[in-house]
Amino acid sequence: MDVGLVGQHLMNGLMLGMMYALVAVGFTLFFGVMDIINFAHGDVLMVGAFVGLATYLGLTFVGIENPWVLLLAMIAFATCTVAALGALIARFLVLPLKNAPPLNTLLITLMLGTALHEGVRLFYPRGANPQHFPSLLPSTDYAFGNFTLRVDSVMLLVAGMAAIVGLHLLINRTKLGLAIRAVAQDEDTAKTMGINFTLIVLVTFAIGSALAAFAGILHGLYYSEINFAMGLLLGVIGFSAAIVGGLGNIYGAIIGGFLFAGLQTISVVALPFASAYKDVFAFGVVILIMAWRPTGLIREKVSERV
Amino acid sequence: MSTLRATQGALAVAAAAAIVVGLGTGLSPASAKEKVTVGFIGPLSGGTSSNGLGGRNAADLAVQLRNADPDAKYEYELLVQDDECKPNIGVQAATKYGANKDVIAATTHYCSAVAISTVDVYHKFGLPIIVWGAVLPDITYGNDYKEVHRVNGTMINQNATAAEFMTGLGYKTWAIIHDTTDYGKGHNKYFSENLAKNGGEILGTFGVTADQQDFSAELTKIKALNPEVLYFGGLTPIGVRIRAQMEKLGLDAQFEGTSGIVSDTFIEGTGDLAEGVLAFREGAPTEKLPGGQFFLEQYAKQGYSEPPEAYGAFAFTAMNLILDTIEAVGPDRKKVRDALNNVSGANAADSITGKVDFDDHGQNTIAVITKYVIQDGEWTIWEESEYAAGKRKLKGM
Numbered sequence: 001m002d003v004g005l006v007g008q009h010l011m012n013g014l015m016l017g018m019m020y021a022l023v024a025v026g027f028t029l030f031f032g033v034m035d036i037i038n039f040a041h042g043d044v045l046m047v048g049a050f051v052g053l054a055t056y057l058g059l060t061f062v063g064i065e066n067p068w069v070l071l072l073a074m075i076a077f078a079t080c081t082v083a084a085l086g087a088l089i090a091r092f093l094v095l096p097l098k099n100a101p102p103l104n105t106l107l108i109t110l111m112l113g114t115a116l117h118e119g120v121r122l123f124y125p126r127g128a129n130p131q132h133f134p135s136l137l138p139s140t141d142y143a144f145g146n147f148t149l150r151v152d153s154v155m156l157l158v159a160g161m162a163a164i165v166g167l168h169l170l171i172n173r174t175k176l177g178l179a180i181r182a183v184a185q186d187e188d189t190a191k192t193m194g195i196n197f198t199l200i201v202l203v204t205f206a207i208g209s210a211l212a213a214f215a216g217i218l219h220g221l222y223y224s225e226i227n228f229a230m231g232l233l234l235g236v237i238g239f240s241a242a243i244v245g246g247l248g249n250i251y252g253a254i255i256g257g258f259l260f261a262g263l264q265t266i267s268v269v270a271l272p273f274a275s276a277y278k279d280v281f282a283f284g285v286v287i288l289i290m291a292w293r294p295t296g297l298i299r300e301k302v303s304e305r306v
Numbered sequence: 307m308s309t310l311r312a313t314q315g316a317l318a319v320a321a322a323a324a325i326v327v328g329l330g331t332g333l334s335p336a337s338a339k340e341k342v343t344v345g346f347i348g349p350l351s352g353g354t355s356s357n358g359l360g361g362r363n364a365a366d367l368a369v370q371l372r373n374a375d376p377d378a379k380y381e382y383e384l385l386v387q388d389d390e391c392k393p394n395i396g397v398q399a400a401t402k403y404g405a406n407k408d409v410i411a412a413t414t415h416y417c418s419a420v421a422i423s424t425v426d427v428y429h430k431f432g433l434p435i436i437v438w439g440a441v442l443p444d445i446t447y448g449n450d451y452k453e454v455h456r457v458n459g460t461m462i463n464q465n466a467t468a469a470e471f472m473t474g475l476g477y478k479t480w481a482i483i484h485d486t487t488d489y490g491k492g493h494n495k496y497f498s499e500n501l502a503k504n505g506g507e508i509l510g511t512f513g514v515t516a517d518q519q520d521f522s523a524e525l526t527k528i529k530a531l532n533p534e535v536l537y538f539g540g541l542t543p544i545g546v547r548i549r550a551q552m553e554k555l556g557l558d559a560q561f562e563g564t565s566g567i568v569s570d571t572f573i574e575g576t577g578d579l580a581e582g583v584l585a586f587r588e589g590a591p592t593e594k595l596p597g598g599q600f601f602l603e604q605y606a607k608q609g610y611s612e613p614p615e616a617y618g619a620f621a622f623t624a625m626n627l628i629l630d631t632i633e634a635v636g637p638d639r640k641k642v643r644d645a646l647n648n649v650s651g652a653n654a655a656d657s658i659t660g661k662v663d664f665d666d667h668g669q670n671t672i673a674v675i676t677k678y679v680i681q682d683g684e685w686t687i688w689e690e691s692e693y694a695a696g697k698r699k700l701k702g703m
Contacts, residue, residue, distance in 0.1 A: 005530050008555070012522035130546040130575035141556060146530055148556030223519065224550040225575055227543060230519060268523035275524050276486045276513040 004145030013265040014258075015153060015222060018160035021257030022215035023238025024245065025167065026208035028253040031242070032184040033204045034094060036105045040113035041212060042235020044082060044089075048213025049133070049226040050120055052078040056134055067136040074136075078217055079210040086209025087202045095201060113235065121228040130227045133220035156218050163214055164254060167207070171250065180204055184248075233279075240286050246296025255297060260286070339381040342637040344369065344628055345403045345412030347396065348439070348621070349420075350388035357416050360615030361438055362386055364601075365413050367608055368625035379633055385409060389420050396420035397427055404431025410637045411435065411646075413624040416617060418442035428453045434643040436624035439617040441588055443492065446669040455646055457627065457662055458620040459588040459673025461489075462496045464565060467675040468537075468586045469500035471688075472562060475703065477535050480508050481528040481559070483548060484539035485516040493539030493564050509533050518544060521551050529557045534702045541566040546575035553579055560584070560701040573683055580680045582693070582700055590659075590676045592619050594687070597658025623657040630655065 023045060030038045052074040059070055093112060097105050121127045137152035171177040182190040183200045191197050219234075220226045241260045245252025260282055267281040289297065346365040349358035369384045385403070389396035396415065403409045404427055414428075415421035416439035428435050429451040437445055437456040446456050480501060484490035490513070498508055509531040512524045525548070528536065536552065536559045538545055545567040552561065563572075565587040573580045592598045592614060601622055605614050614622075627649070628642070635641040647664065649655050654663035654672070661672040677688035681698070692698045 002530075005526065008526045008529070009523065012520075012526060012555075016520055016522070126571075126574075129571040130543050132546075132575050132577040143556060146526075150554060150556075153554070222554070223547060224554070224577075224579075225546055229517065233517060233519065264520075265523045269527065276515050278523070279515065 002146060004147035007144070007147040007149075009265055009269055011147070011149070011153065013261050014157060016264065017258035017261035018157055019215055019219055019222075019234070019257075020237055020241050020260050021254040022160060022163065022211055022218070023234055024241035024253035024257045025164065025250055026212050027239050027242035028245075028248055028250055029204055029208040032248050033180060033201055034090075034098075036094060036102060037109070037239065038089070038094070038205075038208075039106060039110040039235060039239070040089065040116060041109075041208070042231030042233070042238060043113040043116040044085060044209050044231070045212040045216040045219070045234060046120065046226070046228065046231035047085065047116055047216070048078045048082040048209075049216030049220045049230070050124060050131075050228075051081050051213065052217040052220060053131060053133060053226060054124075056136075070134075071136045075214065075217055078213045082213035082216075083206035083210040086205040086207075086212075089209070090202050090205035091198075094205070095198065113231065117228045117231060124228070127228050130225050133224050133226050135221070135224060137221060152221065156222055160215075160218055163211060167211065168250065170207070176203065240283065244286050244289050244296055246298040249296070249298045252296050252298035259297075339379065340637070341383055342380040342410055342632055343383045343385060343406075343408040344625070344632075345385045345387065345409045345414070346621070346625070347387045347389050347399045347403070347412060347414040348416045349391035350386070352390050352392075354391050354416060356612065357439065357615045357617055358388070358391075359612040360618040361413075361416060361621035363608070363610040363612060364605065364614050364618035364620075364622040365438075365625040367601075367605055367610075368622050368629060370608060371604060372626075372629045378629075380637065382629060382632075389415060389417070391417040391420060393420050393423035396424050400424040400427040400433075401431075404428065404433045409433065410632060410639055411628045411642050413438050413621055413628065415440050418445065421445045422448070425449055425451055425454050432639050432643070434628075434639060434646055436628060436646070438621040438624040443496070446667045450667075452647055452668070453643055455664055455668035455670075457624045457657070457659065457670050457673075458617065459675055460669065461492050461564070461588075462500075462669075463671070463673040464586045464588055464675050465493060465496040466500045467677065468562065468564075469497060469504045469506060471586075471677055472535060472584075473501070473504040473506050475700070477560065477702070478505075478507060479531075479533045480506055480535045480537050481531055481533040482508060482511040482537045482539065483514060483521070483524060483528075484511070485541070485544060486513040487516055487540075489566065490516070490540045493566075497537060497539065514540075514544065516540065516544065519547065521548050522555060525551055525555050525557050528559075529555055533559050535560045535562050538563045538567070540564075542569050542572045542575070545572055549576045549579050549583065558701060560703075568678060568685060570685075573680060573685070580683065582698070583680045584688075584700070585678045585685075587676050587678065588673060589616055589620070590674045591687075592616070594676075595619055595658055595674065596660050601658045619659050623659045623662065626657060627655055627662060 026041050055074045055077045093108050137155050141148050141150040179195050179200050241256030242253045245256030263282040263285050264278045267278040268275040346362055348361045349355050366384055369382045372378050372382055387399040389399050403412050411434045414435045415437055418440040421437050421440035422445050434453045441460050443460045443462050484494040545563055549561055561583045563585040568585050568587045601619055631642050631645045635645045650664045654661045660674050662670050663672045665671050678685045679688050679691045679693050681691050688694050
């Protein structure tokens with residue numbers, strides 16, 4: 001295989017891995033502070049993408065055409081709206097069930113996810129159809145043999161990395177991050193130290209959901225298309241990536257995301273069977289990894305959750 | 307035992323009736339024509355009922371026109387049943403006609419799932435039928451039943467036309483992406499077979515799941531194969547994704563789809579990238595059919611309250627062919643069945659939808675397939691497009 005193709009596959013894998021990592025980080029954040037699995041996370045991402053698209057359509061309707069203004073407005077509006085949605089989920093679905101069995105929370109978020117994507121399907125205009133997502137980034141490309149490097153893909157990759165680095169700094173370098181880590185580590189001690197537990201949970205859900213909205217917009221810009229069902233598989237893959245990396249560990253989630261994308265790409269490129277089996281292959285390897293290291297690749301250190 | 311007796315009884319009654327009728331006509335040649343019963347089954351209620359009602363009206367029109375014809379030997383009566391587009395209801399309806407020996411032949415089914423589940427019934431009762439709408443190949447090709455015929459095309463005809471047309475344009479190499487449902491696999495199978503017949507070469511085939519989002523790995527592999535055309539066998543949602551992602555990877559092949567993407571949704575989802583996409587679909591807009599104008603005029607004259615819809619013309623053709631055959635060989639199921647199987651080659655029949663030429667499975671091989679290209683955000687019939695006129699060029703041409 002020539003170098004150009006290897007480069008192209010690498011780039012594809014990186015983009016895919018970035019999407020998965022952004023979703024997985026959300027799962028891991030929620031698990032860190034509340035010990036819950038939020039199965040609505042993939043659908044929250046989808047809502048973010050649709051809010052972004054609706055913002056774009058609204059702004060172009062009133063005559064705004066500058067792509068950068070549109071892009072910034074989309075990101076700002078979608079992340080804020082979805083952050084609020086995340087906080088609402090935490091306030092009205094997750095916190096009330098704090099002392100219920102974890103299965104109840106899992107079930108309630110699963111149902112919420114269904115409600116979200118069915119809601120978009122039914123109430124967004126022509127929501128059952130695939131929606132064309134605008135290309136707002138420069139579409140210049142450079143061809144090196146079989147490798148087409150698109151400026152917009154590079155920008156998306158950089159934006160995704162920036163979001164992850166930003167999250168890392170927020171968690172490790174700010175007072176808010178310290179509070180989140182404290183709650184993750186020991187809720188009761190954190191409370192006695194004067195940390196507002198409820199507020200921290202709401203903020204964490206807002207951050208994780210905003211990250212999902214951001215990923216949703218990246219998804220739309222990268223694929224030029226969004227649809228109401230896009231969150232389903234992304235949710236399952238993001239969750240698996242978080243588990244493989246070590247649930248509760250942000251770096252594990254990132255590694256898990258890229259690992260999953262790598263497995264999918266390799267199965268199409270290198271294995272002889274039909275690409276329809278790429279999910280089977282990737283999930284199969286995940287099962288093996290789970291059997292080998294039940295707590296994930298990066299073992300959870302209780303003192304360093306989140 | 308009781309069934310056998312009932313059948314024998316029915317046969318005896320039928321024989322007696324035939325003798326009486328025969329005597330009757332023999333004794334008084336000037337009396338009214340002999341009555342012959344024919345059947346129609348389609349979805350008259352439920353989600354696809356607009357097509358079913360259009361088909362029923364068209365079949366009724368064929369009977370009305372024949373009864374108005376002074377040269378017709380028989381007077382026809384049309385029985386109508388609703389299959390609700392549900393296989394179990396369809397089987398009940400089929401059994402009812404099969405057991406009713408008065409019904410000589412029938413025009414049946416719009417829904418593939420219903421049609422495929424009723425073919426055994428028609429065979430068991432020896433009732434000749436002509437399918438007027440369902441497109442699943444197995445309805446005619448999945449069995450050796452001499453009773454089953456079909457006037458409209460299947461995905462086989464669609465792909466035969468597609469392969470012939472594309473190689474005719476001068477394209478030589480293809481890559482195929484199909485979804486792994488029966489629908490996508492069928493398209494892959496029939497397109498590949500027909501492409502081989504026409505000398506096209508397939509460089510790679512990729513089966514994908516029907517809910518897949520990311521196709522970059524498959525498309526990168528395809529890019530390395532450098533085909534002239536990317537053939538896609540599947541439905542609109544992943545068709546939209548594949549078309550959009552081709553562009554991202556700089557894969558500059560002509561995109562060719564199936565009837566599964568012929569919808570406005572495909573154009574809305576792909577935006578500007580839709581331009582120049584090709585697809586093929588069974589049937590033609592009724593007004594474009596050889597006898598389309600005649601059919602629409604007669605249909606309007608009868609004053610039906612529902613439009614004939616896309617497949618009404620096929621229902622008319624199917625019923626007309628049955629009536630022609632009964633006129634020729636008399637109201638006898640076996641004779642009608644054999645005569646219908648003889649409608650091939652030199653005996654091919656003319657109809658408003660074009661020639662009807664059954665192969666040895668009872669499938670019309672000259673089924674009308676319409677070629678479409680997207681031009682300025684609209685599905686345009688190829689022959690009427692600027693691409694056919696040479697004003698615009700497809701990729702690689």
